[in-house]
Amino acid sequence: MRPKFPVVSDEMRRRSVMLEHEALTWPGTRRGKMFGMVSLYRNDAIFAVLPATRAIENPNSIGLRRQKPLAGSTHKWEFFAVASDKELGAALERLRKAYDAAG
Template sequence: MGTRRPALPKVSEEMRRRSILLIEEVRRWPETRTGRMFGMISIYRGDTIFALLPGTRGLELPNAIATKLNEPGQTEGEKWQSFAIEDDGGLSAALKHLEEAYGKAKK
């Protein structure tokens, strides 16, 4: 039998609300769309994924978003970075991380 994937942490209602606020903003950007992946919300620019936000599940931390910088010369794991959102005050910084990743996503 294969190895099991580690369980992804459950996300609080507060973090789900924060994810929805971020998604509402990002959907206004040209060529963006969202999808679902393993209990998380994936965000794309065209066909290129550039972020994962907590839906019902998170990645390592239940209160973190992950952005992909899509830079050449990096392994897939090195391209991703996590950013924890501790409270509503962290939303503007999270949005800046999303904007950077969006700018680097292939058009």
């Protein structure tokens, strides 16, 4: 059975596009598509997913790949809420850390 991914708002789509455009300026970054989301890769390593029409957990969150799960956890993804434009700077910092860890 296919998981149900929440639908994202037009505002979150706009925020995702802004984050994507910035991330694509980083060396070796490319984009893909996955289940209504934009996947971001550094070379061949995925480091983030951004909502396009769907999201994984919360319709206002971006997904960031952890290179090493937290102690006692098997989760390889963390989610960061971008509920308003005020969180874009922090979201970009998180994206950059995920990008750096993927290299």
